[in-house]
Amino acid sequence: MANDTMIRDLTRGPVVSQLFRFAMPLFISNALQAVYNLVDMVVVGNYIGKAGMSAVSIGGDILHLLTFVAMGFSSAGQVIIARAVGANRLDDVKKTIGTMFSFLLGASVCIALGCFVIRRQVLHWLNTPDAAWAYTMDYMVTCVCGLVFIYGYNIVSAILRGMGDSRRPFAFIAVAAVLNTALDVLFVKYCGLEVFGAALATVIGQGVSFIASIIYLYRHRDSFGFDFRPASFRIDPQAFRRLLALGIPMAIQSAAVSFSKIILMAWINLFDVTYSALAGIYNKVNIMVNVIAMSFTTAGSTMVGQNLGARKHGRVNRTLATVLAVGMAIAAALHVVMAVCPDAVYGIFTPDAGLLAVAAVLTVPIILNFYGAATRSAAFSLINGSGRSGLNLAVAIIDGVITRIGLAALLGFALRMDCFGFWMGDALAGFMPLLIGGAFYLSGKWREGAA
Secondary structure (H helix, E strand, C coil), X not given: CCCCCCCCCCCCCCHHHXXXXXXXXXXXXXXXXXXXXXXXXXXXXXXXXXXXXXXXXXXXXXXXXXXXXXXXHHHHHHHHHHHHHHCCCHHHHHHHHHHHHHHHHXXXXXXXHHHHHCHHHHHHHCCCCHHHHHHHHHHHHHHXXXXXXXXXXXXXXXXXXXXXXXXXXXXXXXXXXXXXHHHXXXXXXXXXXXXXXXXXXXXXXXXXXXXXXXXXXXXXXXXCCCCCCHHHXXXXXXXXXXXXXXXXXXXXXXXXXXXXXXXXXXXXXXXCHHHHHHHHHHHHHHHHXXXXXXXXXXXXXXXXXXXXXXXXXXXXXXXXXXXXXXXXXXXXXXXXXXXXXXXXXXXXXXXXXXXXXXXXXXXXXXXXXXXXXXXXXXXXXXXXXXCCHHHHHHHHHHHHHHHHHHHHHXXXXXXXXXXXXXXXXXXXXXXXXXXXXXXXXXXXXXXXXXX
């Protein structure tokens, strides 16, 4: 194992303390990123109203769908880097970094251009309410222009986290979150730029975060052998094959879940702009919850990857047990908060009495999502950390397509539960990764490493 400070050895020392030292900066970083997304909804909800909230909700879902390639392939790259670090194959680390940069940044430009060309059709497909149409177009087009920054930040974060460094990504997103919050208020409240101002603040924050992370990586290039010369960005065939083998299922999984949520949003938009705005509150609360799951999933999968690379299976078991226990404890605490004071939570987003009067429809699905997030964290720590691309594909199909859309249609349309049924279907589908990951764990095949 290299002794350089850029790389952290997660195969030694107490599992619990290692996990928390790695996860806590991730949690704070992801929390800031969630707040970063949350601020748009809060500012728009308080200064523009439910039409603006609907626009941020719809535009945010579209943007999240467009990041599926970044989410899938950066997660795959992180696992590949973590396993290479655990096995002390630093040449593979260098090749993976160059391949990730060239492939993902190129993909971001192509996806952004494609979305811009069909932007009007997209809003029609989603049944965008007339009252929110212009706002949604402003938000979507502006954020699409900053897609390359989202992809770039995900690349750098994956590189650092695969090496065991979760603190620097936190610092980069912290600066962006503070900047985004200040610019949101400035542009929306004082400059009168409405929803466009919220989107512009988001893009500027993303750009600053990416540029700062690139500068840091460049200044420390000697630590991991990537010199940033043009030749180093060449797509290495072997590294690309590894990235595709693991990244395609992960990207499909991300796309499938995002696509199913887009379908649900289109169904919700059939009702009223009020429910479209409520969907924004539902999504933002769940994003805040998922930052916890994402933090421990990222930390857990990196620890699982390094320890499988070092063939330390006992530490893998302890890592998974810790991730699950922490997740369930946090879910129980959040359950109490939502059960005792739901109105205080919903009131953060809007003062609109009409919205708050019907917001209780969200409470049960949100609570179920707390526990679903906790179980998904442990399942994906094992699945992603072991590099099992086939299981990620299974999760994508079962969770993202069959279960989520199927349950939502059954409860919402067939059983006439309307929007409540759509949200319940979404929440119940979140437990599917636990069933697949649990079966994989009991099979013992994870000890064999990546397929």
